[in-house]
Amino acid sequence: MHYNKQATEVAKEEVRKVLGVLDGHLRTRTFLVGERVSLADISLVCALLWLYKQVLDPAFRGPFGNVTRWFLTCLNQPQSRGGGGEGERSPPRKEKEKEKPPRREEKRPQPEEELDECEQVLAAEPKAKDPFAHLPKSPFVLDEFKRKYSNEDTLGVGWSLWYCQYRYPEELTQTFMSCNLITGMFQRLDKLRKNAFASVVLFGKDHDSSISGVWVMRGQELAFTLCPDWQVDYESYTWRKLDPDSAECRTLVTEYFLWEGEFRHVGKPFNQGKIFK
Incomplete structure (x- = not known):
């Protein structure tokens, strides 16, 4: 679709409403359902991935801290890194991996490293000069x-x-x-x-x-x-x-x-x- 400023703002407002509901649900929960990652989490993370990359800048996602915390947690799960739920749901592949010990010795990124990379992607913003950089810091928030x-x-x-x-x-x-x-x-x-x-x-x-x-x-x-x-x-x-x-x-x-x-x-x-x- 051709870019339309008004339509984009309306769409962003709808996203804010949905994220507000999701943020409230996740206020006391680590995952959407139960105490471990599920297909519900993986599906919703996939739906939000490009939204986070292209629309949800730090200012936009600021009010939805619970959603971002959940989003990063899910991205850091083996089910997400494996391409959508491999591991527990693929016993045959586990058996094959056991037959090939060298593959198990391959170094895998630590969760902290992947989390840092994700934060870098989410926080990436176009470099632009701050028009107010010449003014002193103000105590007024x-x-x-x-x-x-x-x-x-x-x-x-x-x-x-x-x-x-x-x-x-x-x-x-x-x-x-x-x-x-x-x-x-x-x-x-x-x-x-x-x-x-x-x-x-x-x-x-x-x-x-x-x-x-x-x-x-x-x-x-x-x-x-x-x-x-x-x-x-x-x-x-x-x-x-x-x-x-x-x-x-x-x-x-x-x-x-x-x-x-x-x-x-x-x-x-x-x-x-x-x-x-």
């Missing part, structure tokens, strides 16, 4: 903030704060198309997620709407200029740095992060919002 925002009734302000507004509201027609505009921007900024958070809101109705939002970014300047891939959409917005100590900033953060409030600066009713995290 953005992932922890995102978890708190998603799971708790908590507000937080950190790094630098920016208010953005779409420059061409007269071109906005159907509200669903305006929402797609926001979603498309978020998708193109996928590699910025580790260093930014945003709540972008659509106000108004069909043929009478506007888009604006509040962003949290690492550093004191707009991050979009650091990478060409991030510059596709940002020039379609006006950007204004906020003073975190000001009353205006506190109001904007509260209203945009909670999607509640008067939004007096907009002049249009809240329609819907989208979170970049």
Whole structure:
């Protein structure tokens, strides 16, 4: 199939749901069924193998530690190394091996060595320069903030704060198309997620709407200029740095992060919002 960004993101979300169920099942289990590797484990490992190699980068598989632990354990079993369950299920071959002692003396890789190789494959990522390498290490943990925002009734302000507004509201027609505009921007900024958070809101109705939002970014300047891939959409917005100590900033953060409030600066009713995290 030809690559389709939107279809890929939908597929990844489905994978996350499935891995979430599997991770919960494996929280108190070493293998899928019983206390030893079974055909169920081997079959599922085969189904996940290329997914782990080509899709599940370290950030993606981070929340599913139980699945990765099980996956590596299964790969390290003799049943997996033997090509899908040889050994216990192939007595004739065992007998043949006994007739040929030299074959038994062949050195086999230790489990630790194979585990290291597997981890190297799973952790292999394209070498690319970090756009934020020039900035000092920050004590603010953005992932922890995102978890708190998603799971708790908590507000937080950190790094630098920016208010953005779409420059061409007269071109906005159907509200669903305006929402797609926001979603498309978020998708193109996928590699910025580790260093930014945003709540972008659509106000108004069909043929009478506007888009604006509040962003949290690492550093004191707009991050979009650091990478060409991030510059596709940002020039379609006006950007204004906020003073975190000001009353205006506190109001904007509260209203945009909670999607509640008067939004007096907009002049249009809240329609819907989208979170970049």
